[in-house]
Every structure is written in structure tokens, then in C-alpha cells.
Amino acid sequence: MNEPDPMTTSNRLSSAFAKPHPALVCFLTAGDGDTAANLDALVEGGADVIELGMPFTDPMADGPAIQKANIRSLGAGTTTADVLRIATEFRVRHPNVPLVLMGYANPMIRHGPEWFASAAKDAGVDGVICVDIPPEEDDALGPALRDAGIAPIRLATPTTDDKRLPAVVEGSQGFLYYVAVAGITGMQQAAIESIESNVTRIKQSTDVPVAVGFGVRTPEQAGKIARVADGVVVGSALVELVAEHGADAPARLRELTAGLAKAVHSAARAPRKEEKA
Amino acid sequence: MVASKANTFHNQPDERGHFGDYGGRYVAETLMPLVLDLEREYRAAQADPEFQREFDDLLEHYVGRPSPLYFAERLTEALRVGSPEGRGAQVWFKRDELNHTGAHKINNCIGQILLAIRMGKTRIIAETGAGQHGVATATVCARFGLPCVIYMGAEDVRRQSPNVFRMKLLGAEVVPVTSGRGTLKDAMNEGLRDWVANVDDTFYIIGTAAGPHPYPELVRDFQSVIGKEARQQMQERIGRLPDLLVAAIGGGSNALGLFHPFLDDPDVKMLGVEAAGHGLDGSEHAASLLGGFPGVLHGNKTYLLQDEDGQITEGHSISAGLDYPGIGPEHAWLKDSGRVEYTAITDEEALEAFQLLCRTEGIIPALEPSHAIAAVAKRAKEMDRDTVILANLCGRGDKDIFTVAERLGVEI
Ligand SMILES: Cc1ncc(COP(=O)(O)O)c(C=O)c1O
Numbered sequence: 001m002n003e004p005d006p007m008t009t010s011n012r013l014s015s016a017f018a019k020p021h022p023a024l025v026c027f028l029t030a031g032d033g034d035t036a037a038n039l040d041a042l043v044e045g046g047a048d049v050i051e052l053g054m055p056f057t058d059p060m061a062d063g064p065a066i067q068k069a070n071i072r073s074l075g076a077g078t079t080t081a082d083v084l085r086i087a088t089e090f091r092v093r094h095p096n097v098p099l100v101l102m103g104y105a106n107p108m109i110r111h112g113p114e115w116f117a118s119a120a121k122d123a124g125v126d127g128v129i130c131v132d133i134p135p136e137e138d139d140a141l142g143p144a145l146r147d148a149g150i151a152p153i154r155l156a157t158p159t160t161d162d163k164r165l166p167a168v169v170e171g172s173q174g175f176l177y178y179v180a181v182a183g184i185t186g187m188q189q190a191a192i193e194s195i196e197s198n199v200t201r202i203k204q205s206t207d208v209p210v211a212v213g214f215g216v217r218t219p220e221q222a223g224k225i226a227r228v229a230d231g232v233v234v235g236s237a238l239v240e241l242v243a244e245h246g247a248d249a250p251a252r253l254r255e256l257t258a259g260l261a262k263a264v265h266s267a268a269r270a271p272r273k274e275e276k277a
Numbered sequence: 278m279v280a281s282k283a284n285t286f287h288n289q290p291d292e293r294g295h296f297g298d299y300g301g302r303y304v305a306e307t308l309m310p311l312v313l314d315l316e317r318e319y320r321a322a323q324a325d326p327e328f329q330r331e332f333d334d335l336l337e338h339y340v341g342r343p344s345p346l347y348f349a350e351r352l353t354e355a356l357r358v359g360s361p362e363g364r365g366a367q368v369w370f371k372r373d374e375l376n377h378t379g380a381h382k383i384n385n386c387i388g389q390i391l392l393a394i395r396m397g398k399t400r401i402i403a404e405t406g407a408g409q410h411g412v413a414t415a416t417v418c419a420r421f422g423l424p425c426v427i428y429m430g431a432e433d434v435r436r437q438s439p440n441v442f443r444m445k446l447l448g449a450e451v452v453p454v455t456s457g458r459g460t461l462k463d464a465m466n467e468g469l470r471d472w473v474a475n476v477d478d479t480f481y482i483i484g485t486a487a488g489p490h491p492y493p494e495l496v497r498d499f500q501s502v503i504g505k506e507a508r509q510q511m512q513e514r515i516g517r518l519p520d521l522l523v524a525a526i527g528g529g530s531n532a533l534g535l536f537h538p539f540l541d542d543p544d545v546k547m548l549g550v551e552a553a554g555h556g557l558d559g560s561e562h563a564a565s566l567l568g569g570f571p572g573v574l575h576g577n578k579t580y581l582l583q584d585e586d587g588q589i590t591e592g593h594s595i596s597a598g599l600d601y602p603g604i605g606p607e608h609a610w611l612k613d614s615g616r617v618e619y620t621a622i623t624d625e626e627a628l629e630a631f632q633l634l635c636r637t638e639g640i641i642p643a644l645e646p647s648h649a650i651a652a653v654a655k656r657a658k659e660m661d662r663d664t665v666i667l668a669n670l671c672g673r674g675d676k677d678i679f680t681v682a683e684r685l686g687v688e689i
Contacts, residue, residue: 056587056588057457057588057589057590058457058462058463058466058574058575058589059466060305060466060469060470060575061305061307061470061473063470067456071456074588079586080586080587104573105303105572105573106572106573106574106581106583106587106588106589107586107587107588108587109572109573109587110572110583110585110586110587131305132303132304132305132573132576133303133573134302134303134304134305134306134309136293136301136302136309137301137302137303140301140303140573140578154306155305155306156306157305157306157307158307159306159307159308159309159310159311159476160306160309160310161310164309164310168306179306179307182307182473182474182476183307183473183474184470184473184474187474
């Protein structure tokens with residue numbers, strides 16, 4: 001599984017989005033089940049980017065599936081050190097697959113943003129998505145991440161109007177995560193028309209690739225979205241497989257990921273801003 | 278007002294909603310445009326005399342304000358027994374337990390429902406711990422004919438069942454929350470989840486001076502009617518201001534409501550009382566300021582009960598209304614600035630104070646202000662007889678008689 005020439009942080013993410021096809025981004029909660037084996041299965045299935053969820057006691061933006069994954073992980077005693085160890089070991093096994101940490105502010109800033117940025121850097125993390133730090137509170141974490149060479153990945157949502165959009169894309173690196181529904185993870189799916197018009201709108205104001213998530217469960221949905229975006233994020237559907245199949249989860253994860261990857265990778269990549277001009 | 282003074286405690290928060298390092302707007306992007314919208318609407322309401330007139334009118338004729346200021350003569354005497362010679366301060370109460378619905382929570386709900394109506398929102402949600410905020414929210418929703426959903430931890434549904442029934446009578450839907458330990462913080466998570474999924478029509482009436490900006494500021498402002506009245510009533514009754522203000526703190530709204538109008542009166546000392554539960558040395562307490570560290574939860578940066586990894590730990594208090602692992606950000610700032618002193622009272626001490634007030638004054642207090650009364654009992658004995666303590670009697674105890682009976686080993 002070892003690949004030659006480990007890449008640096010900034011180019012792992014940009015390479016993933018520079019492939020000739022849209023990227024499949026797969027989410028799992030760290031410490032829920034055998035995370036190393038489960039992550040390997042995602043990579044083997046064809047995931048282009050790994051999103052590793054940092055468990056938190058109060059996952060306010062998450063629906064029941066990921067809430068329960070957080071509770072299982074914390075119940076098993078997962079610490080921040082464990083999450084960082086999972087990332088470090090992943091980086092050794094997969095030198096070229098970008099890994100992004102996703103979570104909530106409090107565990108990230110508990111010992112100061114600089115501590116977290118440097119620990120994440122040492123663990124080979126490429127980007128960080130923090131759900132509850134909007135651009136208005138960027139100071140709480142953003143500068144430390146940028147100084148450490150880690151991409152702060154911002155979220156845009158259906159409520160992000162044109163007035164706010166510049167503030168959201170400004171200072172966002174790696175990719176922009178478009179949250180397709182106003183709601184929590186794992187619930188309803190958005191209409192493809194709404195996704196398309198919002199992604200188009202966002203891409204007019206940034207060169208950063210746009211990945212779309214929330215409510216994406218099947219290869220069919222993922223394929224449709226991949227035609228209008230640079231990437232597709234799948235979370236709850238994978239987390240549910242971990243909950244359901246425990247030690248047998250890797251085979252199931254590999255299977256679902258392969259189906260998703262096939263659908264996403266065969267879709268034509270959305271035009272970039274500079275290509276349209 | 279004293280706002281023009283350079284050295285004022287009334288100049289917070291700043292335009293980004295920060296109280297020093299605390300407060301702010303730590304919310305998911307989906308909610309960010311909503312809290313900005315709310316702030317705009319609140320500024321417009323502040324500048325609109327009609328809004329203030331309507332607020333004042335409802336407080337007077339619907340809530341029953343102004344609430345009385347009461348000299349607790351027999352309690353004062355009881356506390357003097359056994360005090361050192363010449364000691365034993367005069368104890369006064371601001372009687373916010375006499376408000377419609379039995380607590381201070383209604384002051385804030387009136388303000389927020391008027392804002393919701395101004396904004397054209399047609400559905401109300403709220404979280405509740407003791408059930409007092411839930412009852413107050415259900416009440417104003419019935420009064421204005423708006424549907425309302427109340428999130429309440431499953432454990433709190435059990436220990437505050439009379440309030441659950443009240444909310445239902447008032448037409449609210451009460452949703453028991455089973456995630457976490459099933460208390461106030463979990464109910465707040467669920468409220469936020471509802472809000473992100475219903476951004477177009479829903480107004481979230483937060484029950485304490487916490488959450489993303491502008492909630493801490495507007496809840497404080499609506500509750501400040503307590504301190505404004507008390508300040509004037511004290512002048513009228515004794516011709517001067519009290520020496521010490523005391524209030525219990527869950528999220529901090531009744532305390533800020535009393536304290537805020539006095540913050541720039543240098544001779545008025547203030548004491549906020551957190552819940553020490555089984556004691557501050559263990560983990561079974563709800564004293565965020567005395568036993569927690571700064572962090573981010575529920576939209577604001579403030580002191581939180583948390584572990585080394587920033588995981589939120591569950592608080593404990595006999596009082597459901599104080600059982601919250603955070604605290605309003607203005608208190609975090611007032612603590613660091615030294616303007617307000619904070620202390621904590623155990624379950625046992627609060628139970629004793631509860632009974633003391635029943636027997637000396639014929640007032641059954643809620644368990645929340647029983648914490649304040651216990652702190653008053655300690656302080657009064659150390660202060661001279663000509664000094665005056667004013668405590669916020671922010672809720673009545675009907676809702677708590679089952680909990681108290683259980684703790685006293687009485688079956689009812
Ligand atoms: C009577 C009473 N007092 C106090 C509180 C605590 O809230 P706060 O600190 O916001 O006043 C509650 C909360 O439910 C309450 O019902």
C-alpha cells in the first residue's frame with residue numbers, strides 16, 4: 001500500500017482536486033470501531049479525500065447517525081491523542097491520500113489553536129473543518145492553521161447569501177464544503193437544481209474547489225452531484241455501516257465506497273472559473 | 278445613564294458580540310445569517326419607542342410588574358441569632374417569583390416573542406431545564422397564538438413533571454431529549470438542530486443570557502427590568518442603594534438582570550451563586566466559573582465544565598435550572614474583571630435555605646434562588662446590622678416540592 005514520494009500538505013489536497021474527475025470525500029468518526037481498518041477500506045474503495053471526524057460530546061450540527069458515532073467513540077475512551085495517532089498512522093500507510101479533520105471548536109482550541117495546528121501538522125493532517133467557527137470568529141483558529149500550513153476548510157450553506165459569500169470564501173483553502181441542506185447531517189437530501197445553482201453561484205466567487213455534502217447516501221445521488229461540483233462528501237451512510245457491521249464493516253465500506261467512487265469518477269468534472277472565462 | 282463614562286461596565290459587548298475574550302458567534306454557517314438578521318432586528322427594535330411601549334405594557338398588565346421589593350424581617354432576625362455582636366445585615370428580596378408563571382423567565386420571553394413577531398416568524402422553539410423557561414415560552418406563545426416546540430432533557434421531564442403538564446396545557450409540544458444525560462445542554466443541542474433545519478419560519482427563544490450574539494445582550498437587556506426597578510425601589514424605600522446584591526446563576530440571566538443596572542455603582546458589591554451540587558472538589562457540581570475553563574459551546578466562548586480534551590462534562594445540581602455546564606459570557610467577563618464575586622452553594626445548603634425561607638417568611642422559593650438565599654445567610658452574618666443585602670427571589674418553589682419531598686424522605 002506504500003506509495004513513493006510522500007507529498008506535502010498543500011499539494012495533497014490540490015492534487016486530489018486536480019484529478020481528471022471529481023473527488024469522492026468520505027467521512028468516518030475517529031475511534032468508532034476499528035478506524036484504521038475502516039479508513040483503509042475507504043481508500044481501497046476509491047476515496048480521494050478522507051474526512052476524519054473528531055468526536056465531541058455535543059455535536060450540534062449532526063443528526064442521529066453521527067451523534068451516536070460520537071457517543072460510541074467517546075464511550076470507548078477516544079481522546080484527542082488517539083485521533084491524532086489514527087491520523088499519524090494513516091499518513092504512514094497512505095502518504096499521498098489527503099486527510100482532513102472535521103469537528104467542533106472546543107476540542108480543537110482546548111490547549112490553544114497553535115497547539116492544535118502544530119499537533120495536526122505533525123500528524124500529517126492536510127486540512128481542518130471546524131463546524132462552529134464561522135468567518136466572524138476566524139481568529140479563534142484560522143491564523144494558527146494557516147501559519148502551520150494546514151488548510152482551513154470553510155462551509156457554505158443555502159443560507160449563505162451573496163453578501164456573506166466573499167467573507168466565507170476569503171481565507172478558505174483546500175476546498176470549500178457546500179452544505180447542501182439547511183439542517184443537520186444524515187437527514188434529507190437537497191434537490192439537484194438547488195445544489196447546481198448554489199455551486200454555480202459559489203464558483204463565480206472562488207477558484208477553490210467546491211465539494212458538496214449533507215444528505216448524500218447513494219451512488220446515484222453522488223453521481224448526479226458530481227456532474228455539477230468538484231467533489232462529493234458522504235458521511236452518515238458510511239457511519240451507519242460501521243454501526244451495523246462492527247468488525248465486518250471494512251468489506252461493507254469498501255463495497256459502498258467503490259460504488260460511490262465509480263459514480264463520482266465517471267461524472268464529467270464541473271468547469272472551473274478560469275476555464276469558463 | 279453612565280454610558281458616556283470611559284470607565285464603565287456598560288460598554289459590553291463590542292460590535293462583534295464579544296465581552297472581552299468571551300461571547301461571540303460560534304455557530305454553524307447555516308445559522309450565521311440568522312443571528313446577523315436577529316441583531317439587525319434587535320437594533321431596530323431598540324430604536325423603536327413603540328417596541329419599548331409594548332414591552333412595558335405587557336410587563337405591567339400581563340406579567341404583573343413592577344414586582345415588589347420586600348424586607349425579609351423575620352429572616353433577618355433569624356440570621357442575627359448566633360451572629361457576632363453587631364452583625365447581621367438586613368435582607369431584602371426582589372420578588373420576581375410573583376411574576377405571572379412564577380419566575381423571572383417571562384420577562385425575557387415577552388421581549389423575544391415581540392422580536393419574533395416583528396421578524397414575521399411563525400413558529401417558536403425553546404430549550405428548558407427546570408421547565409420555567411419552557412412554561413414562560415409556552416405562555417407567551419399561547420398569548421400570541423404561535424405554535425411552539427419545547428425541547429427538554431428526558432431526565433428533566435421526569436424531575437419537573439408538573440411543568441411538563443403546564444406546558445402541554447398551554448398548547449406546547451414538549452419533546453423529551455434522550456441524547457447525552459438528558460438535561461439542559463442536550464435540550465439546547467436539540468434546539469439548535471431544530472433551528473438549522475427550520476431557518477425560514479422559526480424563532481429560537483433562548484432562555485438565558487448565553488448563546489450566540491446578540492442573545493446574551495438582548496436577554497440581559499430584557500431581564501434588566503429587575504435591576505432597574507430594584508434600584509428605584511431601594512431609593513424610595515431606604516433612600517440609598519444596597520451594599521450587596523446576590524443572585525443564583527444557571528446561565529446567568531436573573532443575576533445579570535439584577536446586577537447590570539448597578540454595575541457602575543462602585544459601592545454596590547455583587548455576588549453570583551453557582552451550584553456546588555455535591556461539592557466543588559468532585560465532578561458532581563454545575564459551577565462553570567469556579568470549576569471550569571474557558572471554551573466554546575452553544576454559540577459562545579465562556580467558562581465550561583470540560584475535561585482535558587475539551588469534552589463537555591455533565592454538571593449536577595439538585596436544581597434543574599442550574600444544571601448547565603456553561604454560563605453566559607458576560608459573567609465570564611465580569612469574573613475576570615473582578616467586578617462581580619462568585620461563590621457556590623451545595624445541594625444540602627440550598628435545601629436548608631429553602632426550608633428556612635418557608636418557615637421564616639411564608640415564601641416557598643424555587644431551588645434555584647434557594648442557592649442565593651443560602652449564600653445570603655452566610656454573608657449576612659459577616660456584615661454589619663446597618664448594611665443591606667438585596668437578593669433576587671427569581672422563582673417560586675411549587676415546581677420543586679416533589680424533588681424536595683424526595684430528598685427529605687417524605688412521600689407525597
Ligand atoms: C427560578 C429559576 N431561577 C434561575 C434559573 C437559572 O437561570 P438563570 O441563571 O438564567 O437565571 C432558572 C432556570 O430555569 C429558574 O427557573
